[in-house]
Amino acid sequence: MNKIVFVVNNAAYFLSHRKPIGLALLSRGDEVHVIAPGECPVELSEAGFNYHSVEMSRKGMNPLAELSTIFALHRLFKTIQPDLVHLVTIKPYLYGGIAARSAKVPSVVSAVAGLGILFSAQGLKNKVIKSILYPMYRFAFGHNNQAVIFQNTNDRDLLVNWGVLQFKKSRLIRGAGADLSVYPYLPEPDGLPIISFAARLLKDKGVIEFVEASRILKAAVVLKLRFWLIGDPDPGNSNTVTQEQLDQWQAEGLVECLGYRTDIANLFSQSNIVSLPSYYGEGLPKVLIEAAACGRAVVTTDHPGCRDAIEPDTGVLVSIKDSTALADAIERLIKSPDLRKSMGLAGRKLAEAEFSIETVVNRHLEIYAELTLKDDK
Structure with missing residues (x-):
């Protein structure tokens, strides 16, 4: 012992x-x-x-x-x-x-x-x-x-x-x-496409870019989409977004703020894409492992840790601090359900092999x- x-x-x-x-x-x-x-x-x-x-x-x-x-x-x-x-x-x-x-x-x-x-x-x-x-x-x-x-x-x-x-x-x-039995692969649901962001709501996690990507896509009036922010502000961190910002974004109809949640597998099963446009000093974000396990296509940044969580056939990498590139990547995947499905299946295989x-x-x-x-x- x-x-x-x-x-x-x-x-x-x-x-x-x-x-x-x-x-x-x-x-x-x-x-x-x-x-x-x-x-x-x-x-x-x-x-x-x-x-x-x-x-x-x-x-x-x-x-x-x-x-x-x-x-x-x-x-x-x-x-x-x-x-x-x-x-x-x-x-x-x-x-x-x-x-x-x-x-x-x-x-x-x-x-x-x-x-x-x-x-x-x-x-x-x-x-x-x-x-x-x-x-x-x-x-x-x-x-x-x-x-x-x-x-x-x-x-x-x-x-x-x-x-x-x-x-x-x-x-x-x-x-x-990730416990693959807790994060099962499920087909995408019907209804308005949902893009989920799940993390501590820190600026360096890419919250601002996520919200701005929503603004870009909603202004185009081409796609009807829902953007979920899953997580809470971190008042002890100087890099946090504020509750006032969250309230303003919700009032503008840019995002739906779900707060801190423990049922991530359930929320991802309702989502079509998971995005983490982070430029924080990540190790390998657990949320991207969970997204892969659930069979969801990922849009994240070409940044240490984030890029290590995906492979070319499981998601899309964009530059850090680039909300336009983020919006373009999300739009491309929303318009390509077959590509999303293939990325999701590849992500599940990656999770089974590595995660x-x-x-x-x-x-x-x-x-x-x-x-x-x-x-x-």
Whole structure:
């Protein structure tokens, strides 16, 4: 039996993106711990996971508070004595990586699920922050028995070329996977075509471009279409759209705002196209995996992470920040139902081959075994 510890910045993220891996570990008799800020969700404790709360701010840059998080993780690692820690997203893999080395944790898995806005934005502030983070990245990725999982090759190459990661430590797993039984293939419905956008409502996710594409197509008065915005604003993020903007867009008849939803498979079954015109620092957007599983043609951007989620016969790539190109791609697919159908079927095959949750879980278990076996030698 091994002790495995996951560190995430949000317990809900563990449930939506890593729970199947944790359940696979429990089923084989491992002891699984989850460290995250906030109270323990009932779903997590009922599944049999051990939960530990730790203070971890999402955006905070207070040095004392950030050091406090590192010390708290160090203390928990010393108390739990894990055989392996799995650190997911930026703060957990930076702070957890530092704490794991100082606590002498035998094996470390760091999961880079996108590099966020820091590596996609320019400007003096970002350059200063990156110069501060450089030694932290080198130390956090400097464990001698470590694997760093990437969802796309662009992020891997960026960190290797930055000089903070040895290439031999990198592993590639395309996304967090999807339960194909939960996201079944269904034929498109009859009625007005629906184009769905599902994500946090951040500007960098392409919300503005999606709305403007709707404006372009509705102004043409050639097609009657429905545009669904699925998700909520994120008040804690300076990049969020506001509720006032959503209200205005709805009043103009440009989009229907459905808010945060958990029934994505049901909503995609009612949709004809799924679009994510993102230029955010994506890993590999889960929503595009889910769209492929549901057999829906995708329109997304030629941007790291997004382009890695599709293949030429499963969707269309457009340039970032180009609402006209987005509108043109949507119009082309709306006018070509046979093309949509063929892309949807190809997307389902891609999901079955690459994105099934079983494939993703097994790949993680192989990496864990590789590290823990190495440590036993």
